[in-house]
Amino acid sequence: MANAASSSISQTELLAIPLHLVLPLPCSESECLGINREHILCHASSYAFLVLIANIEEYAPIVYTPTVGLVCQNYSGLFRRPRGMYFSAEDRGEMMSMVYNWPAEQVDMIVVTDGSRILGLGDLGVQGIGIAIGKLDLYVAAAGINPQRVLPVMIDVGTNNEKLLNDPLYLGLQEHRLDGEEYLAVIDEFMEAVFTRWPHVIVQFEDFQSKWAFKLLQRYRNMYRMFNDDVQGTAGVAIAGLLGAVRAQGRPMIDFPKMKIVVAGAGSAGIGVLNAARKTMARMLGDTDIAFESAGSQFWVVDANGLITEGREKIDPDALPFARKIKEANRQGLREGASLVEVVRQVKPDVLLGLSAVGGLFTKEVLEALKDSTSTRPAVFAMSNPTKNAECTPDEAFSIVGDSTIFASGSPFKDVDLGNGHIGHCNQGNNMYLFPGIGLGTLLSGSRIISDGMLQAAAECLAAYMTDKEVLEGIIFPSISSIRDITKQVAAAVIKEAIEEDLAEGYREMDARELRKLSHEDIESYVENNMWSPEYPVLVYKED
């Protein structure tokens, strides 16, 4: 303690360490006073998370979209230290032993990517590790997952990005991506390795190209505790937003099956949303086969080749259930491949939802066509990331479609001053409102798998979070400043559903039988008590 005054590290100095360069491993010694360089970094991490949590609105756009996109694009040049594990195609046969190289005894959450579709920025190869790091920063900040128990993972199977293949600074394998059975063998080996070392870990798949996102989800979802954030997390957030858009018209949620929805983008996110929205409508209509069929007719899907109909050659099997019948499209004055503006003109949808990764796709013409929507409050969801990929800005939506528009975007925008004392609310419609609660709820329930019911419970909880007054003002998603509270509630809803489905096996001393005895309030307290919070340790320099 002798030199504490002269050599202690100021908070300001610690805060100056950029969030993206700080290790997610705080010091585990609660009484730690003797500080060496490693400990300084560890404590800096605690400080960084404290700052992140206290100023989440300001810093989420740095650790997450949009800045994380820029970080990924430049990662090879910015690289300082690994910050996660890298399993490459060349490590085949070695992953089971490699996984024991990770220093943490216990890992609760893994976010894994193969870098093949990072936000809307395409194939960034190993540089995509930044998105796994950013999502896990949110797990720590929003869900209170202990930062010593998170593991960002990159599976390096090459890249098809020619620029990276020719970049001497590129850190990953400079060869084209593995495909087919060879690719699957790498992912299988990784899954077996991590679940062997940490049987209770949860693995979040992130930013895999659509081609693999659905296949891997189907392959593993009944075997492991895993989910795909882009397919399932995004779907839940979109459902919550769509239900908000119904309520914002002053209508009950049960009117959701009457909504006409045009979706631009039929990739992992778009198809995930379509499947979940259709199932939600069908449930509201009585959960019969007829209800499911009828719900399908509320959607019009446009991809890079225009309106998808059954006349499409080589139609993607995942999009097939949403292809319009040709006769039906013709009756509506549409045809296979009709442009987005034609579709919006003819359908006059209640909601125009973009998950296309094409910035500016909702042009003036498209938004003008939406003015003829049959809805009293048309909704524009420009959900693509990062900011430059948003299908339109809130200014464009409010100025062209009108002041009563409901607007949400994947990346944050500022609210719009509509003049005359009114505000056009810009909601952030991003899976960050759900994935931390899905992960935390699964962890604390000890559920064997992540069921559709658990995901639905998460979405319904988010939808119910907003009051009628807020929704009528156009606020359909909460402010990110309440993300810890939202996450707690989402996690509690997930646990409750896991108990109801008899999937919950318990966590630590809270076994399945004890879990079943808990009331809703008890479950919320249980969640809160298990959320990690950073604490300020005393920082003094110890002389050797």
Ligand SMILES: NC(=O)C1=CN([C@@H]2O[C@H](COP(=O)(O)OP(=O)(O)OC[C@H]3O[C@@H](n4cnc5c(N)ncnc54)[C@H](O)[C@@H]3O)[C@@H](O)[C@H]2O)C=CC1
């Ligand atoms: N807000 C959120 O929480 C989330 C947003 N996203 C964003 O969604 C976007 C798409 O992600 P994925 O579906 O995984 O990508 P993807 O690459 O699998 O799919 C993109 C889809 O957009 C279509 N498309 C391309 N050009 C188009 C055009 N001119 N008109 C209409 N459709 C067009 C493609 O044909 C394809 O169907 C990305 O920007 C991503 O950042 C993804 C997940 C969550």
Ligand SMILES: CC(=O)C(=O)O
């Ligand atoms: C938000 C997210 O997961 C994405 O844009 O891919």
Ligand SMILES: [Mg+2]
């Ligand atoms: Mg994603």
